[in-house]
Amino acid sequence: xxxxxxxxxxxxxxxxxxAGLRVAIEAAAHGVSVxxxxxxxxxxxxxxxxxxxxxxxxxxxxxxxxxxxxxxxTMRGGQYLNDWHMAELHAKEAPDRVRELEAWGALFDRxxxxxxxxxxxxxxxxxxxxxxxxxxxxxxxxxLQDYSIHQGIEVHxxxxxxxxxxxxxxxxxxxxxxxxxxxxxxFGAKAIVIATGGIGRAYKITxxxxxxxxxxxxxxxxxxxxxxxxxxxxxxxTGMVWPPSVRGxxxxxxxxxxxxxxxxxxHKRFMFDEIPELYRHQTADNEEEGxxxxxxxxxxxxxxxxxxxxxxxxxxxxxxxxxxGSPHNGVFLDISWIKTKIPNAAEYxxxxxPSMYHQFKKLADIDITKEAxxxxxxxxxxxxxxRVNAETQMSTVPGLFAAGEAAAGLHGANRLGGNSLSDxxxxxxxxxxxxxxxxxxxxxxxxxxxxxxxxANKAVEPFERxxxxxxxxxxxxxxxxxxxxxGIVRKEEELLKxxxxxEKLQERSRKVRVIGxxxxxxxxxxxxxxxxxxTVSEAITRAAIARKESRGAHFRxxxxxxxxxxxxxxxxxxKGPDGQMQVxxxxxxxxxxxxxxxxxxxx
Amino acid sequence: xxxxxxxxRGNASGGKxxxxxxxxxEGMVVLDxxxxxxxxxxxxxxxxxxxxxxxxxxxxxxxxxxxxLMCMTRLSDLPLHKPVLLQPMxxxxxxxxxxxxxxxxxxxxxxxxxxxxxPPDAKDGTWRMFQQDIDRVQEFHKCIECFLxxxxxxxxxxxxxxxxxxxxxxxxxxxxxxxxxxDMEDRLEEVKKAGGIxxxxxxxxxxxxxxEDITITDNAIIPLKERVADRFYDPVKKFFRFLFANH
Ligand SMILES: Cc1cc2nc3c(=O)[nH]c(=O)nc-3n(C[C@H](O)[C@H](O)[C@H](O)COP(=O)(O)OP(=O)(O)OC[C@H]3O[C@@H](n4cnc5c(N)ncnc54)[C@H](O)[C@@H]3O)c2cc1C
Ligand code: SF4
Ligand code: SF4
Ligand code: FES
Numbered sequence: 129x130x131x132x133x134x135x136x137x138x139x140x141x142x143x144x145x146x147a148g149l150r151v152a153i154e155a156a157a158h159g160v161s162v163x164x165x166x167x168x169x170x171x172x173x174x175x176x177x178x179x180x181x182x183x184x185x186x187x188x189x190x191x192x193x194x195x196x197x198x199x200x201x202t203m204r205g206g207q208y209l210n211d212w213h214m215a216e217l218h219a220k221e222a223p224d225r226v227r228e229l230e231a232w233g234a235l236f237d238r239x240x241x242x243x244x245x246x247x248x249x250x251x252x253x254x255x256x257x258x259x260x261x262x263x264x265x266x267x268x269x270x271x272l273q274d275y276s277i278h279q280g281i282e283v284h285x286x287x288x289x290x291x292x293x294x295x296x297x298x299x300x301x302x303x304x305x306x307x308x309x310x311x312x313x314x315f316g317a318k319a320i321v322i323a324t325g326g327i328g329r330a331y332k333i334t335x336x337x338x339x340x341x342x343x344x345x346x347x348x349x350x351x352x353x354x355x356x357x358x359x360x361x362x363x364x365x366t367g368m369v370w371p372p373s374v375r376g377x378x379x380x381x382x383x384x385x386x387x388x389x390x391x392x393x394x395h396k397r398f399m400f401d402e403i404p405e406l407y408r409h410q411t412a413d414n415e416e417e418g419x420x421x422x423x424x425x426x427x428x429x430x431x432x433x434x435x436x437x438x439x440x441x442x443x444x445x446x447x448x449x450x451x452x453g454s455p456h457n458g459v460f461l462d463i464s465w466i467k468t469k470i471p472n473a474a475e476y477x478x479x480x481x482p483s484m485y486h487q488f489k490k491l492a493d494i495d496i497t498k499e500a501x502x503x504x505x506x507x508x509x510x511x512x513x514x515r516v517n518a519e520t521q522m523s524t525v526p527g528l529f530a531a532g533e534a535a536a537g538l539h540g541a542n543r544l545g546g547n548s549l550s551d552x553x554x555x556x557x558x559x560x561x562x563x564x565x566x567x568x569x570x571x572x573x574x575x576x577x578x579x580x581x582x583x584a585n586k587a588v589e590p591f592e593r594x595x596x597x598x599x600x601x602x603x604x605x606x607x608x609x610x611x612x613x614x615g616i617v618r619k620e621e622e623l624l625k626x627x628x629x630x631e632k633l634q635e636r637s638r639k640v641r642v643i644g645x646x647x648x649x650x651x652x653x654x655x656x657x658x659x660x661x662x663t664v665s666e667a668i669t670r671a672a673i674a675r676k677e678s679r680g681a682h683f684r685x686x687x688x689x690x691x692x693x694x695x696x697x698x699x700x701x702x703k704g705p706d707g708q709m710q711v712x713x714x715x716x717x718x719x720x721x722x723x724x725x726x727x728x729x730x731x
Numbered sequence: 732x733x734x735x736x737x738x739x740r741g742n743a744s745g746g747k748x749x750x751x752x753x754x755x756x757e758g759m760v761v762l763d764x765x766x767x768x769x770x771x772x773x774x775x776x777x778x779x780x781x782x783x784x785x786x787x788x789x790x791x792x793x794x795x796x797x798x799x800l801m802c803m804t805r806l807s808d809l810p811l812h813k814p815v816l817l818q819p820m821x822x823x824x825x826x827x828x829x830x831x832x833x834x835x836x837x838x839x840x841x842x843x844x845x846x847x848x849x850p851p852d853a854k855d856g857t858w859r860m861f862q863q864d865i866d867r868v869q870e871f872h873k874c875i876e877c878f879l880x881x882x883x884x885x886x887x888x889x890x891x892x893x894x895x896x897x898x899x900x901x902x903x904x905x906x907x908x909x910x911x912x913x914d915m916e917d918r919l920e921e922v923k924k925a926g927g928i929x930x931x932x933x934x935x936x937x938x939x940x941x942x943e944d945i946t947i948t949d950n951a952i953i954p955l956k957e958r959v960a961d962r963f964y965d966p967v968k969k970f971f972r973f974l975f976a977n978h
Pocket of ligand 3: 788846874875876877878879880881898902903940941942943944945947
């Protein structure tokens with residue numbers, strides 16, 4: 129029997145983005161041994177791309193803010209499908225988690241009196257996002273990375289987990305390979321935390337990095353964990369649309385937070401045309417008031433550009449569909465207009481949005497201080513994920529935890545901008561604490577070496593084939609299907625078509641062929657990613673079929689209204705005894721009375 | 732339009748340039764071309780990338796001999812009538828094709844003394860800092876660890892003094908810590924001895940290649956050099972320190 133290099137840890141963390149790093153730091157602080165694995169180099173995880181900021185009710189800019197307002201905003205944004213206990217913990221703990229970053233060396237932009245500055249963002253009632261220009265994620269990941277390297281955590285970089293290992297009900301370890309030589313690595317662990325991020329690469333147009341192939345979702349699902357809310361994929365309203373090679377790259381909501389407006393080809397500010405009931409009394413009814421809000425006038429209400437992402441994305445799609453789009457099938461986002469309002473506007477824009485300035489200048493030859501940008505929706509974030517316990521972040525599989533974008537619950541049907549970075553810290557810390565506790569209280573389950581060998585043999589099969597599909601082609605075809613049939617606007621017949629198309633792709637994926645050897649072979653990597661992409665794509669599609677209503681990020685053309693009768697539930701996806709994916713309904717837990725009261729008061 | 736790319740293929744034990752011709756489209760960057768070649772002609776071509784938005788610093792390589800981020804280098808900015816030459820970074824050991832082993836950088840950072848803040852200013856455990864006092868350090872924090880500056884620096888690239896010199900990236904890192912308004916640690920001796928700051932002769936090549944436009948030499952290295960000189964070479968200061976140390 130083949131033997132593999134084996135590494136044993138009390139807590140094994142899969143993923144080294146903001147969530148994974150925070151988990152590892154916390155677990156190590158509780159005195160257990162910690163292994164940390166990431167697909168790419170340390171510090172390159174997708175968190176590095178986050179731009180606009182991190183949401184926390186520090187109330188440095190507006191003292192009316194507090195955890196209750198943040199809680200109510202998060203629930204309203206999520207259309208009340210959120211796990212309310214998670215939303216409560218998140219709102220209460222986020223301020224401490226942000227301050228902790230400062231204690232570890234992060235330098236956020238400052239208020240005049242020397243405290244952490246906060247900015248406006250969609251769906252947040254008060255200026256709430258701590259930020260560093262528009263490179264907040266970089267500051268966060270580097271701070272965590274630089275802190276973590278002194279904590280005795282063992283890091284395995286450019287190592288990809290391809291399967292979780294179980295012993296009976298409990299997790300026992302994980303199996304993967306390192307990229308450089310293509311050698312397999314076996315990890316034994318008492319507790320495992322999945323912090324692998326999202327699924328954006330299942331779509332053609334996405335703001336996400338190559339790592340976002342839904343590995344953690346799929347690993348957990350195949351290990352018997354429940355997935356939840358998978359129909360809720362967030363399409364960010366503003367991604368670049370031109371030139372074609374940069375299509376999908378994010379244009380931060382911070383642009384709108386600083387006063388940017390959306391215009392159609394007729395130069396009409398179309399966001400005033402339709403304002404959802406839930407937000408009517410919070411939204412400005414004229415342009416001047418909207419501008420005042422972005423400039424910190426507390427009596428003003430927010431401009432409609434800062435409504436939630438699902439709504440803004442749909443309005444943009446409407447403009448394009450009805451022939452009022454920009455030349456390259458987008459709409460215009462204009463921040464340069466603020467020069468009519470403030471002196472030194474160009475300098476202000478460059479200071480507040482440096483990477484946007486840089487990005488458009490470099491990639492599209494556009495000076496955003498002078499011209500409008502062209503933007504359109506891009507696949508951005510997965511609200512759904514592994515179902516976890518609110519306090520401990522443990523999944524339905526004992527010893528298996530999840531945190532960050534890979535976990536579900538906090539965001540419900542739609543995430544507010546800035547609530548992800550805070551999510552990573554709040555629940556990363558919790559997952560680290562409780563995984564360490566689990567590891568101390570449980571023995572390591574034995575590893576079934578025979579099962580490992582089967583996985584290893586299967587993984588190298590693509591090298592043995594003499595013909596078969598090119599894995600990149602299968603991936604492109606999958607992205608095309610998801611983009612066209614399971615995108616922003618959905619309908620039953622297209623979703624059913626997607627299911628059968630995915631089945632065919634499943635067949636093809638089993639026969640892909642990889643050339644070359646195992647050393648740093650991107651083709652092989654893509655071949656192994658396919659299984660994950662297919663699993664999450666199927667989960668998204670099945671959940672989208674089952675939710676016969678429109679709510680948050682999930683919009684059904686054939687059921688355009690919210691359905692209070694059937695819709696007030698979460699959808700779970702589990703692997704049935706026959707290996708088929710099953711969809712189950714979970715009714716919402718009755719909200720605690722004190723929280724309900726907060727929501728009523730803030731309606 | 733058809734463009735030819737000459738890409739270095741091989742591993743530590745040897746290799747050669749291979750030619751690939753592809754049709755290019757408007758707005759493409761070098762990384763797009765590499766991906767297209769990888770998908771259509773060379774599935775096993777090794778390339779490192781993540782964000783394709785100039786934010787993660789993974790896709791560093793040498794384009795026509797100049798260290799660059801492939802995802803931020805537009806084809807239209809290159810002379811396309813002749814082949815585009817793509818090579819891995821030269822200052823680091825090769826893994827395969829365009830990918831190098833940059834792990835040395837991670838081990839260097841680990842040896843630098845960590846951030847040590849002064850006690851909080853306010854009762855709630857927070858500090859007060861003013862924007863003008865952190866502007867400089869925020870510039871250093873823009874670093875995406877692409878290691879292009881390390882690649883271009885002759886001390887590492889030509890002289891391979893990886894054991895004696897931490898390179899511009901980590902001089903920026905030390906400067907960020909030293910100039911952090913809250914930090915109380917002292918790293919001057921470290922940056923002089925183990926860091927080898929004396930090896931830098933201010934050619935400014937690092938500043939030229941930095942994709943984040945960090946003024947590495949003027950804002951980080953020169954002030955650090957001045958602090959080191961002040962401390963270790965100024966005879967008057969040295970004398971005073973001697974006096975204080977003995978009283
Ligand atoms: C362009 C952009 C801007 C954004 N801006 C904001 C913002 O301003 N505010 C906000 O709150 N949110 C923002 N978000 C969302 C937020 O950045 C992400 O949701 C968040 O960073 C996810 O963090 P994470 O730790 O869960 O995952 P990641 O940071 O993606 O980390 C995932 C880790 O898992 C590893 N991994 C994955 N699969 C495997 C495997 N099979 N084996 C081993 N390792 C694996 C990866 O290598 C990586 O280390 C933004 C997102 C994007 C794309
Ligand atoms: S200025 Fe110094 S650090 Fe920068 S490239 Fe020249 S010698 Fe190297
Ligand atoms: S200082 Fe500039 S060139 Fe050097 S690693 Fe950082 S971003 Fe790259
Ligand atoms: S891929 Fe991230 S910087 Fe180029």
